[in-house]
Each structure stands twice: as structure tokens, then as C-alpha cells.
Amino acid sequence: MNPTTTGRFRIHDRRPRPVDGGDGPAEFVLVELPEGPIDPTDADAAEAYDPLYATATGYDGDLADRIADLDPGAVVDATLEWTDGTARFAEVTTVRESRFRFADGVEGMFEAAVDAWQGIRAEGEAVGSVTTRSTDGEPNGALYLFADGPGTDTFGELRAARIPVEPLVDRVNETCGDDAPREVFVLRPADHDFVAVYVVFERDGVLARTIRDTYGLGDGLAAGLESSGVDTIETTGAEGSADDLDAAADGERDADGEFDLTDRL
Structure with a gap:
């Protein structure tokens, strides 16, 4: 047996x-x-x-x-x-039914991630995190950023689960007080030396669907509006879509350690 x-x-x-x-x-x-x-x-x-x-x-x-x-x-x-x-x-x-989505060589990385990474590197750190908020100020995601310099393959390590994503999801669950389905995006931008792990609180919320639209990662906001009987919206190229994403996810540094990466890894 x-x-x-x-x-x-x-x-x-x-x-x-x-x-x-x-x-x-x-x-x-x-x-x-x-x-x-x-x-x-x-x-x-x-x-x-x-x-x-x-x-x-x-x-x-x-x-x-x-x-x-x-x-x-x-x-x-x-x-x-x-x-x-x-x-x-x-x-x-x-x-x-949570979802993980992986995208390499992402064009038009959204501003909240780029700005946060510049702040993290200015402080001499290799990892960091921000809490993102919707336009009405409600937290809607935890954005973790990892260095991905020459000679490293942080994206590959994350996709292979050799760098664990699970502690990041656990921390979101603890903060939200539930274990509802999340949507996790692992994104490596083409023009920056970091990898983003974005744990979006609502799997089918506006933020998750906007990210899918922006980077071509499945049914996005337009599909969701169609299924709801609402007129579809137009999306432009990566630059215009990234603007939409920045509006949906305004980031702020976690100075209080609310989503401290290193305390779980």
C-alpha cells in the first residue's frame, strides 16, 4: 500500500x-x-x-x-x-477559491509601487510593504516589494514557492480578521529592479479587476461590469490603465509595521 x-x-x-x-x-x-x-x-x-x-x-x-x-x-x-x-x-x-496570478516583464508599473520602492531603497532596505487604499480611504490591499537585482531571480523564486507567499496572505487574514478569498498578484516590472506581491483583500473587487484589466491577467473590470448589466468602460494601453490602477490603489508606507514583511519570514 x-x-x-x-x-x-x-x-x-x-x-x-x-x-x-x-x-x-x-x-x-x-x-x-x-x-x-x-x-x-x-x-x-x-x-x-x-x-x-x-x-x-x-x-x-x-x-x-x-x-x-x-x-x-x-x-x-x-x-x-x-x-x-x-x-x-x-x-x-x-x-x-482564492487566486494567484503571476506576470513577468510588466509594462507601465503603477505609481504606488514605484514610489514605495524608491522610498524603501532610499532607506537602504531590500524589502518593504505598503497598505493601499481605495478612493474613499478604505484599505484594499497589502503591497509587498522585494529587491530583484542583477544575478537574482526573485520572481522565479516566488513563483516556485521557494520564497513563501503564504505568510503574506496569513498576515492579511489576521489584519482583516477573516480568511475570505483573496487575489494575489506577483508582478515583475520590465523597467524596475523589484518584484511586487500584491495581496488584494477582495478577490473580485474593483481593485482586483482593475489590475487584471491593466496587465491582461484575465477577466477584468469591464467584464465585471458587463456581467452586472452595466455599460462597459473603455481601457487604453498600459499607461492609461496604470492611471486607473493608481486611482484604485493609493499607497502609503507602513511606518507602524502593520504589514511588516520580515516579522513573518
């Missing part, structure tokens, strides 16, 4: 494993979610969010349908069956 692992997992991504050129079959990148909070000072904290991989193809029947519906970001309760070091889903149930 093959060994099994049962637990709650984040579907971090679905892609070929980033080894040997990354041209193998698509696999799920999974992160097992701990049952309780992780103490960052614990000796084993660095290994708490280590990624593991599960086969994404070759399933049958109802299980195949459920596997096909799994998108990056979803949280699932699952049993994995191991054969010769390879994991396959034996059972899976989606419990939270």
Missing part, C-alpha cells in the same frame, strides 16, 4: 517543475498549510512552507473534473498518494 499525506494545501501554481530547463509535464506546486501560526524565530520556520509537487494529469472520472477546476491560489483539503517519490491526488475538495 502506498503512503499517503492528508492535509490542507494551497495550489500555489500549475507549471512544469523548475528543474532541468522546466520543460517537463505540468505539475501542481503545493504548499501545505500549517494548522496554527508559525513562529518566525522557530528553528524549523524556514521549512514550514516548503513546496511539494503533485501530478496534474492522468486522472479519471469525477476526480479528473475536480483536478481540472483547480486554479492557482485555491485552498484544498486533499489526500496525496505517493508512488516512487511522486505524489498524485487521491482525494481533493476545494475549500477556498
Whole structure:
């Protein structure tokens, strides 16, 4: 009988494993979610969010349908069956439909991120965070910024889950007081030396849909308005769309440490 692992997992991504050129079959990148909070000072904290991989193809029947519906970001309760070091889903149930979206070489990075990064670098820091707010002043997202200089691949490390995203989502959940579905955007701008991890509080809110519109990452604000029976809006190129995004996400530095990155990593 093959060994099994049962637990709650984040579907971090679905892609070929980033080894040997990354041209193998698509696999799920999974992160097992701990049952309780992780103490960052614990000796084993660095290994708490280590990624593991599960086969994404070759399933049958109802299980195949459920596997096909799994998108990056979803949280699932699952049993994995191991054969010769390879994991396959034996059972899976989606419990939270969050979304993760990854975009490299982003053109027209929005001003809140660029301004925040300039402030972080002026202070000699390699990571930092801002809370963004809507036009009515309500917090709508946590924007984390990581250095991505020559000789590094911070975007690749984040996408492969070797730099964990989960503590950032955990911190947002703690601050918001719930574990509602979020939308997480991992963006590497073409013209700047940082990577942004933007945890948007409302998965299908105006901010999330505006980001999707701006960077071509799926159904955006116009689609949402159409589905609501509202006239569609026009979006211009990256520059015009970035202006819309800046209006939806006005950022301010977290001087009080409300979203302090380093206290969870």
C-alpha cells in the first residue's frame, strides 16, 4: 500500500517543475498549510512552507473534473498518494477559491509601487510593504516589494514557492480578521529592479479587476461590469490603465509595521 499525506494545501501554481530547463509535464506546486501560526524565530520556520509537487494529469472520472477546476491560489483539503517519490491526488475538495496570478516583464508599473520602492531603497532596505487604499480611504490591499537585482531571480523564486507567499496572505487574514478569498498578484516590472506581491483583500473587487484589466491577467473590470448589466468602460494601453490602477490603489508606507514583511519570514 502506498503512503499517503492528508492535509490542507494551497495550489500555489500549475507549471512544469523548475528543474532541468522546466520543460517537463505540468505539475501542481503545493504548499501545505500549517494548522496554527508559525513562529518566525522557530528553528524549523524556514521549512514550514516548503513546496511539494503533485501530478496534474492522468486522472479519471469525477476526480479528473475536480483536478481540472483547480486554479492557482485555491485552498484544498486533499489526500496525496505517493508512488516512487511522486505524489498524485487521491482525494481533493476545494475549500477556498482564492487566486494567484503571476506576470513577468510588466509594462507601465503603477505609481504606488514605484514610489514605495524608491522610498524603501532610499532607506537602504531590500524589502518593504505598503497598505493601499481605495478612493474613499478604505484599505484594499497589502503591497509587498522585494529587491530583484542583477544575478537574482526573485520572481522565479516566488513563483516556485521557494520564497513563501503564504505568510503574506496569513498576515492579511489576521489584519482583516477573516480568511475570505483573496487575489494575489506577483508582478515583475520590465523597467524596475523589484518584484511586487500584491495581496488584494477582495478577490473580485474593483481593485482586483482593475489590475487584471491593466496587465491582461484575465477577466477584468469591464467584464465585471458587463456581467452586472452595466455599460462597459473603455481601457487604453498600459499607461492609461496604470492611471486607473493608481486611482484604485493609493499607497502609503507602513511606518507602524502593520504589514511588516520580515516579522513573518
